[in-house]
Amino acid sequence: MTVLEQPGAYHLAPPPAWRPRLDPAPLLPDGEPYHLLGTEADLDPELLSRLHAGVVRGRRFNEQATALTKQGRLAVYPSSTGQEAAEVAAGLVLAEQDWLFPSYRDTLAAVARGLDPVEVLSLLRGDWHSGYDPRATRVAPLSTPLATQLPHAVGLAHAARLRGDDTVALAMVGDGGTSEGDFHEALNFAAVWQSPVVFLVQNNGFAISVPLAKQTAAPSLAHKAVGYGMPGRLVDGNDAAATHQVLGEAIERAREGGGPTLVEAVTYRMEAHTNADDASRYRSSEEVEHWRAHDPIALLERELRALGRLDEHTVEAVRADAEDMAAGMRDRMNADPVLCPTELFEHVYDQRTPQLREQSALLRAELAADEELAAETAAGGTGAERAGVPSGADEGVRRPGSETR
Amino acid sequence: MSTVETISAADGTTAARKPVTMAQALNQALRDAMLEDPTVHLMGEDIGTLGGVFRVTDGLAAEFGEDRCTDTPLAEAGILGSAIGMAMYGLRPVVEMQFDAFAYPSFEQLVSHAARMRNRTRGALPMPITVRVPYGGGIGGVEHHSDSSEAYYMATPGLQVVTPATVADAYGLLRAAIVAEDPVIFMEPKRLYWGKADWSSAEPERVPPIGRAVVRRRGASATLITYGPSVPVCMAAAEAARAEGWDLEVVDLRSLVPFDDVTVAESVRRTGRAVVVHESAGFGGPGGEIAARITERCFHHLEAPVLRVTGFDIPYPPPMLESHHLPGVERVLDAVGRLQWESDWTASGVSSAGGFEGGGE
Incomplete structure (x- = not known):
């Protein structure tokens, strides 16, 4: 007997009423990117000065790193020129106990947080993958695979909440990264768990060459937040004060148990994707010039001058500080790093496996043979190898592949 | 289907033990x-x-x-x-x-x-x-x-x-x-x-650490090297092989990484013959790595090429056909039978197949 044949089993009753579980309206981002510089808003001049010093240093860092790449001292460099405001705001807005999860283009955010520029550049120099201690600095390694660091930020924030700590994680990703599955899974987990995490999307217009229009049909990237049940905020990413304020509000909200926020910072990548890219193949110089008029440093300087907080002495002092940093980068990056080839086996596991011990011994024997050969050649007398030229194996490790995403 | 019952350790102290x-x-x-x-x-x-x-x-x-x-x-x-x-x-x-x-x-x-x-x-x-x-x-x-x-x-x-x-x-x-x-x-x-x-849930027995293989069954004729779901299969094959006059050793790898070269090599050097058995596909599978490692370490002790009995190189079959795919006792014994017990190895018809032992039943 089917259900329909059972007398009284079927009533013409309406199904249980469906109601949305959450009012989406308060989650929606503003229609236009939020901005502060050039408005009537009352801004903290001390903060503006710190942001200004940071973005000037940031641009100098980008220029120096690009120059070092041309000189062969970096394998590759993805510049964030044009995006310094968002980078520096992200680096400065965090509290001591908070964690930053940068992508490969976010070296500036890590430097703004106070990390050693040379240690931050290890990945791109190629002397190791991560040159700094993430636990000590509370900055996760620069992530090369796109958006994959976002679930890490969620997990770390979740763990902090479970332990009763007031740590917040700030996770950075680009517009292209929002198309990755990990972006979706991270935002969904964060919202379900109400994790204290803030996602900062820097929409710089391009994923290498592909413009945003080919990346998404969403009204804005910030709108994606609503589908997960978290607020989306849209901010002018070239406005350091606005980005700092929006991130700060999201971080405090997360810290107080309010859950995650998605922030879209609208900005523009003024340089090519990396030194190996040719941006003229996919965008016009007119477009670039349009954005140059909305320069993050110029916006801050205009505001500071209007407030009477920027004179030629201050400008000179900020520039000198940036030059000092660049000179330090040059000096240290022009020295060959000290490499230990057998360290390749040291950190694969907690304890080296028998197989890795064998392979380490093989490499050690090769290195010893190289040294012996070099010594013999030197004793034989052309003199070229006498000057302490590193062994062939060292050379092989020093220069990694040239391109990264 | 075989169960782990057949290979449970028997050290005599069964007072606090019960089936789990x-x-x-x-x-x-x-x-x-x-x-x-x-x-x-x-x-x-x-x-x-x-x-x-x-x-x-x-x-x-x-x-x-x-x-x-x-x-x-x-x-x-x-x-x-x-x-x-x-x-x-x-x-x-x-x-x-x-x-x-x-x-x-x-x-x-x-x-x-x-x-x-x-x-x-x-x-x-x-x-x-x-x-x-x-x-x-x-x-x-x-x-x-x-x-x-x-x-x-x-x-x-x-x-x-x-x-x-x-x-x-x-x-x-x-x-x-x-x-x-x-x-x-x-x-x-x-x-x-x-x-x-x-x-015993109250006193779980200590087991060797990760990285160590264990000899589940001692034997002198040949070594079956296996792990996980194929261990009971190999134990049953070793039992059945007695009727053929073969005394098979069974090594349960337990740990694929790190790999216990020492236990495996010690066994194969003693028996002189080895068959690697696993469910996953043979091509590019664990058995190739294991066979290579055995050859590198035991070449002068080997009486025959190391053979593999593995799943076929096919996507996992629908359930009504899986019994044809999974290495079973017969297929293991067939491979053991091809371990050059006589001198006419090249006539046995296996050499051109490169040692793959995935023939149908």
Whole structure:
């Protein structure tokens, strides 16, 4: 007997009423990117000065790193020129106990947080993958695979909440990264768990060459937040004060148990994707010039001058500080790093496996043979190898592949 | 179907022992680990209220709360990715992948991050994560429920890959995996979940550590090298081989990474003949690596080429055909029969096939 044949089993009753579980309206981002510089808003001049010093240093860092790449001292460099405001705001807005999860283009955010520029550049120099201690600095390694660091930020924030700590994680990703599955899974987990995490999307217009229009049909990237049940905020990413304020509000909200926020910072990548890219193949110089008029440093300087907080002495002092940093980068990056080839086996596991011990011994024997050969050649007398030229194996490790995403 | 009953250790002290399934031993390993270490957190799909589709986490959410035994959203990359973040903060996540083939979405997190994080950060960020993967066939599962995915994990430096074949190992290896400071892929042979052995839950026996193989059966004629779901098959084959006059040794690898070259080489040097047996596909599978390692270490002791008995090089078959795919006792014995017991090896018809032993029954 089917259900329909059972007398009284079927009533013409309406199904249980469906109601949305959450009012989406308060989650929606503003229609236009939020901005502060050039408005009537009352801004903290001390903060503006710190942001200004940071973005000037940031641009100098980008220029120096690009120059070092041309000189062969970096394998590759993805510049964030044009995006310094968002980078520096992200680096400065965090509290001591908070964690930053940068992508490969976010070296500036890590430097703004106070990390050693040379240690931050290890990945791109190629002397190791991560040159700094993430636990000590509370900055996760620069992530090369796109958006994959976002679930890490969620997990770390979740763990902090479970332990009763007031740590917040700030996770950075680009517009292209929002198309990755990990972006979706991270935002969904964060919202379900109400994790204290803030996602900062820097929409710089391009994923290498592909413009945003080919990346998404969403009204804005910030709108994606609503589908997960978290607020989306849209901010002018070239406005350091606005980005700092929006991130700060999201971080405090997360810290107080309010859950995650998605922030879209609208900005523009003024340089090519990396030194190996040719941006003229996919965008016009007119477009670039349009954005140059909305320069993050110029916006801050205009505001500071209007407030009477920027004179030629201050400008000179900020520039000198940036030059000092660049000179330090040059000096240290022009020295060959000290490499230990057998360290390749040291950190694969907690304890080296028998197989890795064998392979380490093989490499050690090769290195010893190289040294012996070099010594013999030197004793034989052309003199070229006498000057302490590193062994062939060292050379092989020093220069990694040239391109990264 | 064989069960682990046939290979349960018999050391005589059975007073406190009673029949326990592998699933129950795994459950107790998780429970004991959670009791001992408050940083142990379980995450997965349906592991909370339901207790897991195989009931391995039964009762743990009720006992430890949902924060320590968490039903996550249905997203394996998110599960493993967030486990990585939790490990970065000092927790010790134990992740359940519901089925072998459902673990694939988490592969990038595993390969690009979990396996490399310690190395990337020069030891600053170890990844003490256990990933439990129910694997293998023989349970009548429909598509995507019976894969033997171990070769993918074995090919990734930075991961440890272990798989128990006995109730005692299920408990002991899982405890070892959870306290390990590196990511461990803990592969649970699904068709052994319900196999029973006498085992003491009050005093679980100590088992050798990760990285060590165990000789399950002593023999002098040839060595069968195997692991996980194929261990009972090889034990049954060794028993059946007695009728043929062969006295077979069976090595249970237990740990695919790190690999125990010493135990394997010691056995093969003694017997002079070896067959590697596993369910996963032969081409590019674990058996090729194992055979090569044996040849490198035992060449002058070998009386015959190392042979492989493996699953065919096909996508896992539909359940009504899986018995033709899975290495069984007969196929193992056929391979043993081709180990050059007479001198006319080249006439045996195997040489041109390169040693592959996947013939039909």
